[in-house]
Amino acid sequence: MQTKIVSKNFEIPHANSLEVALKNGRYTSLEKLFTYQPQEVIDIIKTSNLRGKGGGGAPAGAKWQLASDFEGKKYLVVNADESEPGTFKDRQIISKDPHLLIEGIICTCYAIGANSSYIYVRGEYEEFSDILQIAIDEAYAKNILGDEAKYPVEITIHRGAGAYICGEKSALLESLEGNRGHPRLKPKSPEPEFYFGEPTLVNNVETIASVPFIIENGAEAYTAYGTDCSSGTLLFAISGHVEKAGVYEAEFGVGMWDYIQKLGGGVKNGKKLKAVIPGGASTPILPAHLVMEAKLDYENLKSLGSALGTGGMIVLDEDVSMVKALKNLLRFYHHESCGQCTPCREGTSWVDKTLDKFINKTATLQDLEVLKSVSKSMNGQTICVFAPAASGVIDGFLKHFESEFLECIV
Amino acid sequence: MKILVDNTPIECQEGELLIDVLINNGVEIPHFCYQQDLGMDGNCRMCMVEIKGQKRPQIACDTFVCENLEVSTKSEKINEVKRSILELELLNHPVDCPICDQAGECKLQDYYMDYGLYESHLCTPKTKKGKHIDLGSNVMLDQERCVLCMRCVRFTSNITKTGELGVIGRGDKAKIAVAPNHPLNNSYAMNVVELCPVGALTSKDFRFQQRVWFLDSAKSICHGCSRGCNIFIDYNETKYTDEKVYRFRARRNKEINLSFLCDFGRLSYKELNEKFTSSTWHVETFKEYLKIEKKVALASPSLSLQQLQAIKEFCEKNSIALYSLPYVDESFGDDWLKINDRSANFAGVKELLISTCQNDFENSLKDANLIINFDHNLLKSHMPENKQLLHFSTSKCDYGTVYAIANFAHENGTLINCDGIRQEYYATKYRCETPRLVELLEELK
Ligand SMILES: Cc1cc2nc3c(=O)[nH]c(=O)nc-3n(C[C@H](O)[C@H](O)[C@H](O)COP(=O)(O)O)c2cc1C
Ligand code: SF4
Ligand code: SF4
Ligand code: SF4
Ligand code: FES
Numbered sequence: 051m052q053t054k055i056v057s058k059n060f061e062i063p064h065a066n067s068l069e070v071a072l073k074n075g076r077y078t079s080l081e082k083l084f085t086y087q088p089q090e091v092i093d094i095i096k097t098s099n100l101r102g103k104g105g106g107g108a109p110a111g112a113k114w115q116l117a118s119d120f121e122g123k124k125y126l127v128v129n130a131d132e133s134e135p136g137t138f139k140d141r142q143i144i145s146k147d148p149h150l151l152i153e154g155i156i157c158t159c160y161a162i163g164a165n166s167s168y169i170y171v172r173g174e175y176e177e178f179s180d181i182l183q184i185a186i187d188e189a190y191a192k193n194i195l196g197d198e199a200k201y202p203v204e205i206t207i208h209r210g211a212g213a214y215i216c217g218e219k220s221a222l223l224e225s226l227e228g229n230r231g232h233p234r235l236k237p238k239s240p241e242p243e244f245y246f247g248e249p250t251l252v253n254n255v256e257t258i259a260s261v262p263f264i265i266e267n268g269a270e271a272y273t274a275y276g277t278d279c280s281s282g283t284l285l286f287a288i289s290g291h292v293e294k295a296g297v298y299e300a301e302f303g304v305g306m307w308d309y310i311q312k313l314g315g316g317v318k319n320g321k322k323l324k325a326v327i328p329g330g331a332s333t334p335i336l337p338a339h340l341v342m343e344a345k346l347d348y349e350n351l352k353s354l355g356s357a358l359g360t361g362g363m364i365v366l367d368e369d370v371s372m373v374k375a376l377k378n379l380l381r382f383y384h385h386e387s388c389g390q391c392t393p394c395r396e397g398t399s400w401v402d403k404t405l406d407k408f409i410n411k412t413a414t415l416q417d418l419e420v421l422k423s424v425s426k427s428m429n430g431q432t433i434c435v436f437a438p439a440a441s442g443v444i445d446g447f448l449k450h451f452e453s454e455f456l457e458c459i460v
Numbered sequence: 461m462k463i464l465v466d467n468t469p470i471e472c473q474e475g476e477l478l479i480d481v482l483i484n485n486g487v488e489i490p491h492f493c494y495q496q497d498l499g500m501d502g503n504c505r506m507c508m509v510e511i512k513g514q515k516r517p518q519i520a521c522d523t524f525v526c527e528n529l530e531v532s533t534k535s536e537k538i539n540e541v542k543r544s545i546l547e548l549e550l551l552n553h554p555v556d557c558p559i560c561d562q563a564g565e566c567k568l569q570d571y572y573m574d575y576g577l578y579e580s581h582l583c584t585p586k587t588k589k590g591k592h593i594d595l596g597s598n599v600m601l602d603q604e605r606c607v608l609c610m611r612c613v614r615f616t617s618n619i620t621k622t623g624e625l626g627v628i629g630r631g632d633k634a635k636i637a638v639a640p641n642h643p644l645n646n647s648y649a650m651n652v653v654e655l656c657p658v659g660a661l662t663s664k665d666f667r668f669q670q671r672v673w674f675l676d677s678a679k680s681i682c683h684g685c686s687r688g689c690n691i692f693i694d695y696n697e698t699k700y701t702d703e704k705v706y707r708f709r710a711r712r713n714k715e716i717n718l719s720f721l722c723d724f725g726r727l728s729y730k731e732l733n734e735k736f737t738s739s740t741w742h743v744e745t746f747k748e749y750l751k752i753e754k755k756v757a758l759a760s761p762s763l764s765l766q767q768l769q770a771i772k773e774f775c776e777k778n779s780i781a782l783y784s785l786p787y788v789d790e791s792f793g794d795d796w797l798k799i800n801d802r803s804a805n806f807a808g809v810k811e812l813l814i815s816t817c818q819n820d821f822e823n824s825l826k827d828a829n830l831i832i833n834f835d836h837n838l839l840k841s842h843m844p845e846n847k848q849l850l851h852f853s854t855s856k857c858d859y860g861t862v863y864a865i866a867n868f869a870h871e872n873g874t875l876i877n878c879d880g881i882r883q884e885y886y887a888t889k890y891r892c893e894t895p896r897l898v899e900l901l902e903e904l905k
Contacts, residue, residue, distance in 0.1 A: 213630065230627060235502045235522050389608065389627070389634030391503045396548035399632035403584035420581055427544040430516040431505050 051312045053275055053283045055263050056256060057299040060146045066181055068188040071149035077194060079262035083157050084200060086265075091161035092118060095261070097269035099281035104129055104217075104254030105330065105360045107280075107348045113251060117162045117242040120249035124164035126155060127226065127245060127252045130171045131210055131217035134330035135382060137362035139285035140255035142297050144171070144178045147259075148185035152195065152205065154258035157265050159203045162251055166204045169255075170222050173212035183207055214386035218434050219243055219252040221388065232390045233434035256285055276302035280347035280358075288314040290365035291321065306336075306344035310365060321367040325450070329359020331379055332439035334446030335366075356446065372451040373458055376444070377405040383440040394437035397428040401444060408458040415459060422448065463529040472525050479507055479520040487533060490542060490571045492549070492657045493609040494521040497718040498618065504609050506549070506571070508541045509533050517541050542575045550576070552587040552632065554604045562659030564672040568607070587632050595625075596643025597723065598650055598664040603635040606660035612636060612652035619720070620796075622646040636660070647794065650723045654709055663707075665727060670696060670706045679711060680885040681875055683762050683804040683868055684725035687797050688877030689717035693729065693869055697890040705732045705869060705888075715881060722798050731867075736856035738864035741895065743903050746863075749830060749850060750904075755780040756828040758821065759814065760835040761787065761803030763897075764873025764885075768805070768812050770898045771834050777905075781828075783821040784809040785838060799878050804868075807876035833857075834897070835865070852897055865897040 059065040059074050071077075083091065096111030117124060128151070132140040143151055155167050171179045186205050189195040195203050208226055210216045216225045220234035223245050242249040260282065264272045273281045280302035286309065289295040293315030300309060306326065310316065317323050323338045328346075334356040336344060344351060348358045366375060384402035389395040404420050407413040425444040428437040448455065462469045463478075465487055472481045480496065482489040492504035500521040508517040512530035517538060520531075532538060550568060557563040589603035608627070613636065616625045624644045628637045638644055644652070653663045677692040690711040697703050708729045710721045757780045759771050768784075775782040786809075787802035803809075809816060825831065830848045833839040840857040843849065849860030854867035868885065870892040876882050 215630075235500075238524075384631055387631035389629065389631045392505050392545055392548050392607070395608065395632055395634065396551045399587065400548070400551060400582075400584065407584070414583070416581065417583060420583075423544070423581075424548075427548060431508065431541065431545065433502060 051300060051304065051309070052298050053301045054299055055272075055275070055283050056143065056150065056259050056285055057147075057297070059150070060142060065147050066145065066149070066185060068149060068185065068192060071147070071185075076147075076149040077153050079153060079266040080156060080200070083160055083265050088118065088161050088163060091157065091265065094264060094269050095161070098264045098272040099269075099279075100257065100260055100264060100272065101280065101282075101348070102254055103256035103260070103284060103360070105134065105332070107358060110253065110257055112240075113242070113253070114158070114162050116240055117164075117249050117251040120242050122248045123166075124162055125245045125248060125250040126159050126162065126164045126167035126258075127219075127223065127243070127250055128155060128167065128169040128255055128258055129217060129219065129222060129252055130169050130175070130255045131214075131222060132172050132175070132255070133214040133217050133386075134332060134360055134362065135379070136289055136327060136364040137287060137330040137360040138289075139287050139297050139360070139362065141175060141178050142285065143255050143259045144175070144182050148182045149189070150259045150262060151182070151255060152185060152189050154261040155205060156194070156199075156201060156203050157261045158251070158253070158258055160201045164251070165202050167206070168226060168245075169205060169207050170216070170226060171207055171209050172217075173210040176209070179207055179209055213388070214382075215388040215434075215436060218436065221434070222252065223250065230388075232388055233436075235433060277345075277347045277349070279349050284346070284358075284361045286313075286346060287360075287362040288365065289362070291318040291367035291370075292316065292365045293318055300346065302347040303350075304346050306346055306363070307342050309346060310341075310363070314363075314365065317365060317367050319367075321369065323365065324368045324370055325366045325372075327364040327366070328356050328361075330362040331364070331382060332443065333357040333359040334442045335450060336446075337450040355449075372447055372454045373405070373408045376447045377402075377409055379443055380405050380440070383436070383443075387436065387440075391432045391437070393428045394432050394440075397424045397437060398440055400424050401440075408455055411458045411460065413455075413459050418448075418455060418459065421455075461525070461527055463525050463527075463531060465531045466533055474526065476525050477521060478509070478523040478525050478529070478531065481525055482520060482533065488574070489520055489533060490546075490567070490575065491521060492567060492607050493611065495611055495655060495719065496712070497720070498611055498614045498655070501610050501614065504549070504607065505545050506542065508538060508545070510535055510538045539575060542571075543578060546571050546576050547578060547581070549607055551582060552604070553607075554586070554602075556605075560605065560659035561662045561667055561672075562605075562656075566659060567657040589633075589635050593637075594643075594664075595638050595661075596645055596649070599644050599653055600662050600664055600667065601636060602660050602662070603637075605658050606636055607658055608634055608636070609657060611655040611657070612661060615652055615655055616644070616646070616649075619651075620646045620648050624649075625652070647723050647798070648720060648796070650726050651710070651720045655719070666707050675706060676889060677709075678869070678886050678888040680868065681804065681883050682708065682721065682725040682728065684722070684728045684802065685792060685799045686801040686803055686806055686878040687716065687799050688804065688875055688881065688883055689713075689721050689725055689797060690883070691721065691725075693732075693888055695869065695888050695890065697888075703888075703890040705729045716877065716879075717797055720797065722796075724792075724798070731855060732869045734855055736853075736862070736864070738853070738862040741863050741900065746850075746904065749848065750778055752830040752848060754828045755830040755832065756821070756824040757782045757832040757834060758836045758839060759784045759809070760837070761785070761806040761809045762868075763805060763835060764868075764871060764875060765805065765808045765812070766873050767834075767871075767897050768808060768814065770901045772812055772814060774901045774904065780832065781824045782814055783824070784814045784816055785818060785821065785836065786816065787837065801878060804877075805875040807878065807880060808874070811876060831860075833860070852900065863900070864894045865900065866892050866894045870894070871896060 225231040429441040793800035843859035
């Protein structure tokens with residue numbers, strides 16, 4: 051059931067060292083890369099239908115084109131902030147096959163015409179960041195990176211300070227510029243991101259790490275996997291009440307329940323399944339009966355009222371209290387809201403505090419109304435999609451498990 | 461170009477910000493974070509409007525107008541959106557209006573009356589934050605009252621570029637603060653008090669002095685330097701206490717001071733309240749003085765064109781040599797509003813061709829037996845020997861005979877600023893016991 055494209059070298063010991071990496075096919079795509087014009091590379095990515103793997107699933111080719119077409123010194127920024135609960139795939143790439151990421155960065159920089167790139171690494175990933183730095187240093191020493199390289203690329207690691215919101219691309223760039231990590235107002239028409247005013251492409255680690263395979267094997271080799279609209283593979287992660295939590299790459303479109311059973315080893319201790327949060331904490335929960343019909347691709351999960359997100363599934367067994375599960379999530383949103391815009395700053399705190407009353411079984415019907423109305427106020431009225439995501443989480447729990455909340459009302 | 465706002469066509473320019481169009485045309489649009497001279501930040505989400513063809517409500521401060529834009533600012537749907545945002549804005553607010561200096565000019569109060577009027581749904585404890593924090597430069601912060609509109613932060617980072625203020629903490633724990641041992645410290649700091657739409661920032665100088673609904677405002681011009689910043693004089697007139705000026709506020713003028721004042725100018729209102737002793741005015745006594753041979757007069761370059769004109773005519777008629785000397789203070793000016801020329805109307809002096817020659821003045825002074833000082837500071841604390849000194853003054857003089865005259869708060873007048881801009885200022889409405897200079901000179905005719 052596994053399809054190993056990005057995770058091909060994960061099991062090879064010391065694949066993070068340049069020596070082993072080179073023996074296992076790293077940097078071979080570069081030969082092919084330089085036979086193409088940059089625009090040809092972008093066209094290949096477009097044909098491959100590669101979609102951003104940071105949660106949004108936006109077509110990568112179109113974003114590359116925007117950055118490439120814009121006048122100015124260009125930058126590539128790789129988003130390795132990975133702070134979404136339930137999501138732990140990027141760190142596998144960084145720690146097990148960092149040269150794959152570097153290779154992808156070179157391909158991407160070449161395509162959009164950038165010579166400088168940054169990797170914004172989650173603050174807590176100190177250990178992974180060190181591994182990545184060693185790999186970068188090795189690549190510089192061998193002139194794979196730097197001025198002497200065939201195509202000069204500089205890579206600088208920037209470590210965040212531990213804020214989830216700095217994974218949002220514009221907040222990430224603010225943070226990278228040395229400012230507070232506040233998301234920026236969204237542009238009215240498509241344009242690239244900007245780093246110190248220069249056009250910038252922001253992509254997730256896994257998105258970039260998928261590029262070498264496509265360059266080397268062609269777009270069709272990639273679209274051979276997955277569904278029509280969700281091409282290729284994803285490093286799905288599975289955690290929670292399963293026997294074998296971990297990251298297992300699979301092609302888009304496989305059955306969720308199938309995946310949980312075959313790769314996750316089924317629900318822990320033979321318990322019954324209650325629900326799955328399908329793609330990182332920010333995607334609406336799916337109750338067991340929907341899990342059975344769910345397919346792991348963008349379109350299918352959207353049709354079920356949820357989203358694929360980052361593909362990090364959190365499995366909840368029959369014993370889980372949905373009230374406590376929601377409280378756990380809302381504490382996270384309360385803690386991580388950047389506090390910039392009113393509905394989110396005040397809303398996330400209000401719903402979190404209100405949930406306490408359900409936990410203590412002192413809630414009233416009015417509290418349930420508060421949850422619903424605040425969730426509504428947080429949706430569609432903020433600067434970034436953090437608050438709407440929190441709102442979707444609340445709505446999902448109330449839609450499928452309202453009875454458990456009603457039981458907490460005095 | 462035209463857009464349609466609540467079914468009424470409004471004329472505007474392509475590319476203007478919708479919120480500016482609404483404000484300039486008197487359409488009510490609640491907003492906390494947008495300020496015309498600080499620009500947009502888009503954080504408060506209070507300025508929501510409905511735009512035809514858009515699924516979700518949009519913020520007017522981040523919408524540029526284009527041909528045929530159809531905007532609705534008061535549909536039921538949009539009022540509900542505003543109500544819900546306001547409810548969140550007020551959620552953790554202490555609502556201590558009875559002891560808050562902003563009460564009466566507070567946007568939270570105004571908008572609650574316009575869009576709120578709901579019962580509180582809050583059944584959980586309010587978030588606690590810091591109270592009465594001294595930020596420096598006369599500015600006090602109450603973090604609980606703050607709506608985090610970032611106006612104060614944007615002022616210190618984008619306008620003065622001194623960067624003292626910032627936000628610390630995330631989510632509902634976010635608060636405005638200064639770094640330890642780095643207080644608010646710049647000569648424009650008190651603007652943040654006026655920019656703050658709520659009572660989070662208050663001025664140590666004005667705190668607890670007066671409820672704003674007892675204040676009247678007069679449109680005036682700061683006399684602190686030749687920039688001529690536009691101000692409101694906020695004063696009150698009560699039955700049992702002396703009339704008093706309580707503060708100056710910036711009056712927006714795009715050409716001169718935008719929405720800002722320097723702290724020196726802002727606090728210079730205090731001079732208007734000063735009391736001093738003076739002699740009783742008798743026309744006949746004064747006329748006796750005029751019989752003295754060899755007279756010289758010095759006029760303040762901060763008097764209005766009308767006053768200077770009357771002085772000039774008076775001096776010509778009575779053969780008095782008239783001079784005016786500028787107030788120059790090399791340590792005052794900076795690269796923004798403050799100007800070394802501390803006279804409010806030196807350009808006016810020049811326009812009236814009054815002599816400004818220091819040498820000629822000193823020579824005339826040596827010869828003169830009678831000196832008439834029209835409010836010039838130079839002679840207020842300096843006594844030339846063996847001469848008669850008469851003052852028409854708006855403030856205390858150490859020597860000579862003093863006739864008190866009304867200060868600029870009680871006058872209408874015209875000034876010309878350092879850039880040649882001619883500006884009118886207007887008297888407060890309250891009773892003025894001290895006579896006006898022009899009227900005294902009239903009596904002498
Ligand atoms: C609150 C929030 C947190 C996010 N965190 C991450 C993150 O940790 N890593 C990531 O790659 N993208 C994250 N994103 C998505 C990014 O904004 C951005 O869309 C992504 O990095 C683009 O890369 P992609 O197109 O390759 O997915 C986050 C978005 C939001 C709204
Ligand atoms: S929605 Fe929340 S996280 Fe996003 S900008 Fe607003 S306050 Fe910050
Ligand atoms: S102190 Fe006032 S101006 Fe500053 S952020 Fe708070 S409400 Fe806005
Ligand atoms: S800059 Fe000059 S005119 Fe403006 S407020 Fe200061 S003293 Fe008054
Ligand atoms: S005034 Fe528009 S969002 Fe604050």
